[in-house]
Amino acid sequence: MRFNPFGSELSTADRVVPPTGFTANLTVLTSAAMAFLAVFALALSLASGRLADRWSEALARSATIRISAPPDQMETQLRAVLEALETTPGVASYRAMDEGEMRKLLDPWFGPDLPVDTLPLPKLVELTETGQGIDAEGLRLRLAAEAPGAVLDDHTRWRKPLIAAASRLRLLGWLSLVLIGGAMAGMITLAAQAALAANGQVIRTLRLVGAQDAFIAGAFVRRFTKRALAGAALGTALGMAAVAALPAADAAGGFLTGLGFTGWGWLWPLALPGLAALVAFGATRAAALRMLRGIR
Numbered sequence: 001m002r003f004n005p006f007g008s009e010l011s012t013a014d015r016v017v018p019p020t021g022f023t024a025n026l027t028v029l030t031s032a033a034m035a036f037l038a039v040f041a042l043a044l045s046l047a048s049g050r051l052a053d054r055w056s057e058a059l060a061r062s063a064t065i066r067i068s069a070p071p072d073q074m075e076t077q078l079r080a081v082l083e084a085l086e087t088t089p090g091v092a093s094y095r096a097m098d099e100g101e102m103r104k105l106l107d108p109w110f111g112p113d114l115p116v117d118t119l120p121l122p123k124l125v126e127l128t129e130t131g132q133g134i135d136a137e138g139l140r141l142r143l144a145a146e147a148p149g150a151v152l153d154d155h156t157r158w159r160k161p162l163i164a165a166a167s168r169l170r171l172l173g174w175l176s177l178v179l180i181g182g183a184m185a186g187m188i189t190l191a192a193q194a195a196l197a198a199n200g201q202v203i204r205t206l207r208l209v210g211a212q213d214a215f216i217a218g219a220f221v222r223r224f225t226k227r228a229l230a231g232a233a234l235g236t237a238l239g240m241a242a243v244a245a246l247p248a249a250d251a252a253g254g255f256l257t258g259l260g261f262t263g264w265g266w267l268w269p270l271a272l273p274g275l276a277a278l279v280a281f282g283a284t285r286a287a288a289l290r291m292l293r294g295i296r
Contacts, residue, residue: 023195027188027224031231031276032238034184038177039239039269045173046268047259052166061092062155063134067123069149077147078123084142085127090134094127184228184276185283192224192284196291203292217288221281228280232273240269 065085069077078096085094097105102121136154143150196203206216246260261268 023191026191027227028231030187031228032235034180035232035235035272036239038180038272041173041176043243043259045170046265048166048169052163061129063127064153065125065150067150077149080147081150090130090132092128092130097124181279185279188280189283189287192287213292220288221284224284225277225281229273229277232276236269236272
């Protein structure tokens with residue numbers, strides 16, 4: 001008698017794979033753990049992308065002019081800088097920072113009791129560029145002539161390394177997802193091989209009554225795919241709950257408080273159980289067909 005995949009023999013073939021035991025527990029546990037880690041890898045990748053975009057947007061259109069001059073020349077050079085900016089193409093807005101703002105900038109480093117008014121601090125002028133930007137070299141030459149103590153910092157020197165670092169973090173997140181998928185495929189392959197080896201005598205018996213290798217392998221594939229799907233769904237749910245418990249994005253906290261998902265980003269983890277099931281399907285099918293060829 002041959003087994004009909006659409007008949008009652010389907011349930012008999014499914015029972016070839018033990019419904020309980022260490023292979024079942026290993027598959028569910030592995031899938032749950034890997035999905036849990038994948039949620040965090042995905043959150044890291046998406047957060048790094050947002051960080052790179054935020055830094056690029058915030059710093060690309062801003063610059064700072066620092067004026068270091070003797071006290072009796074400070075106001076004169078400040079006026080010269082403001083007059084130069086007024087006629088500089090590409091400058092959308094500019095303003096000189098007052099003592100209160102300077103104190104806020106220094107508070108994290110020196111504390112709130114720093115006597116700012118008694119220190120020879122430079123003057124800072126903050127400017128915002130238009131979409132076309134400014135001619136940084138031309139502005140530097142003009143400042144050198146009209147305000148020798150003024151130095152233009154367009155943030156290029158340290159903006160590029162920050163953006164590059166965030167981009168590498170994003171790449172690392174995606175690479176972690178690939179490695180997690182590979183590790184899960186390896187563990188499920190081992191579990192499937194163990195189940196096949198443990199049921200070698202049953203498989204031989206099924207062959208005697210006409211079961212084909214493809215049909216026997218299908219029973220293992222269905223069972224292990226379901227286990228991987230269930231485990232991954234559990235791990236994804238736990239991972240999303242853990243990510244939701246992380247601190248919300250905060251400008252003062254920086255990158256470490258913005259690791260969660262935002263908006264439509266919460267839909268990305270929902271694809272993980274399906275991907276885990278696909279990985280389990282491919283790994284189990286390959287392992288089952290390979291092992292069945294060795295069982296005679």
